[in-house]
Amino acid sequence: MKKFWALCGAFVCMICLSAGIILTGCGDETDPADQTYTITLANSDAYSLQSSHESAKEGDTVVINVSLVSEDDYLISVNYNNRSCSKTDDGWSFTMPAENVTVSAQLGHYSEVTTDGYGFATLVSKTTIAKMAKDPFILIEIDDPYTTILNTHITSSNQNTIPADAITVEKITNMDLVGSSGSNAIAQVKIHFNPELINLGTSWLTMNFDSGNTSDEATLVVKVSVLEYIELSSSKATITFDISDISNKSEQYTLRVWDDDFIDGSNLWNGKSFNDYLVTADPESDTITFTIDYILGHDYSIRLSRGEQYDYYTNLLISARNEGGSSTDGYTQYTGDTEIEVSDKILVSGGTLTFQSHNLDIELSVNETSQN
Numbered sequence: 001m002k003k004f005w006a007l008c009g010a011f012v013c014m015i016c017l018s019a020g021i022i023l024t025g026c027g028d029e030t031d032p033a034d035q036t037y038t039i040t041l042a043n044s045d046a047y048s049l050q051s052s053h054e055s056a057k058e059g060d061t062v063v064i065n066v067s068l069v070s071e072d073d074y075l076i077s078v079n080y081n082n083r084s085c086s087k088t089d090d091g092w093s094f095t096m097p098a099e100n101v102t103v104s105a106q107l108g109h110y111s112e113v114t115t116d117g118y119g120f121a122t123l124v125s126k127t128t129i130a131k132m133a134k135d136p137f138i139l140i141e142i143d144d145p146y147t148t149i150l151n152t153h154i155t156s157s158n159q160n161t162i163p164a165d166a167i168t169v170e171k172i173t174n175m176d177l178v179g180s181s182g183s184n185a186i187a188q189v190k191i192h193f194n195p196e197l198i199n200l201g202t203s204w205l206t207m208n209f210d211s212g213n214t215s216d217e218a219t220l221v222v223k224v225s226v227l228e229y230i231e232l233s234s235s236k237a238t239i240t241f242d243i244s245d246i247s248n249k250s251e252q253y254t255l256r257v258w259d260d261d262f263i264d265g266s267n268l269w270n271g272k273s274f275n276d277y278l279v280t281a282d283p284e285s286d287t288i289t290f291t292i293d294y295i296l297g298h299d300y301s302i303r304l305s306r307g308e309q310y311d312y313y314t315n316l317l318i319s320a321r322n323e324g325g326s327s328t329d330g331y332t333q334y335t336g337d338t339e340i341e342v343s344d345k346i347l348v349s350g351g352t353l354t355f356q357s358h359n360l361d362i363e364l365s366v367n368e369t370s371q372n
Helices: 002-027 174-178
Strands: 036-041 047-051 055-057 061-068 073-080 086-088 091-095 101-109 121-123 128-130 137-142 150-156 167-173 186-193 201-211 217-227 234-242 252-259 274-280 287-295 299-306 315-320 339-342 346-349 352-355 360-371
Touching: 036 047, 047 073, 047 101, 061 073, 061 101, 121 217, 137 201, 137 217, 150 167, 150 186, 167 174, 174 186, 186 201, 252 287, 274 287
Parallel strands: 036 101, 128 217, 234 360
Antiparallel strands: 036 055, 047 061, 061 091, 073 101, 086 091, 121 137, 137 186, 150 201, 167 186, 201 217, 234 287, 252 274, 252 299, 299 315, 299 352, 315 360, 339 346, 346 352
């Protein structure tokens, strides 16, 4: 009897031992629903990747963000295991497969395109604008006499510098430029930037122009730089006016100088297109002398008036003479077509000065006649 119970006990022990082995073996296996897979980011010198997960289960949504090193590059696609991610509001996403993945990015490089192959659209202005400008813009010329309808689409690569809502498009017709004799064909496109919305930096603009009347179309790509103001290198000119021919003299005179080639947002004259200079006359020499600032090669219109403030109705007629000219040459009053060289450094034509050298000393004369 004892032997029987001993055999039963041994049998039970064998059963328990076998069950323990089986249970231990099952504990080593992982439920497929809990399996995770690694995510490797293939960063490069041109970009860096950020992932919402370091690893993920099959079916999880993984979000990828990309930071580009150069503003001259743009993102074409984000890929995982040679499959394309989907663009979302949060970045780029994919659904995790049942395998480890490697994520990479494909980039493109911006190149300037300032005209299309047929001359339909051509950039005709500089692409540096100033935040302090009243109306910063760039200008595109359209060359097609049949285009009266023009579809435009403009995108900015850097929304911090030039956001989409800072851009407005003005279409200018041939009639707008030349008057009633012109046609209603679109001759120019002026792209305005709201100075209150733009910020310092650079942005690539991709501009699509599509004629609604013909098959003409063009895509221009330009890099626009936004500065606080446009730095221009200026020089000085000392202008001496001979006022001996004026009987009704004043103690003080105001010279107003306009920059006919004014660049909106430039640093000269605090961003204004004109500047007033006030000076006291020298009664002994019967002269007044002004020192003005100017940009080399720009055209300037000048007007002189009596008193401490510029007054259009007391403008005096200004004349010019060649440096070293004899009394026979006398003074030549401005006329619309007259052009006089003063030492080959300044051109005087129709009330306009063109400075052709730096730091000039110029002689001009003032006539008695006032003009209204």
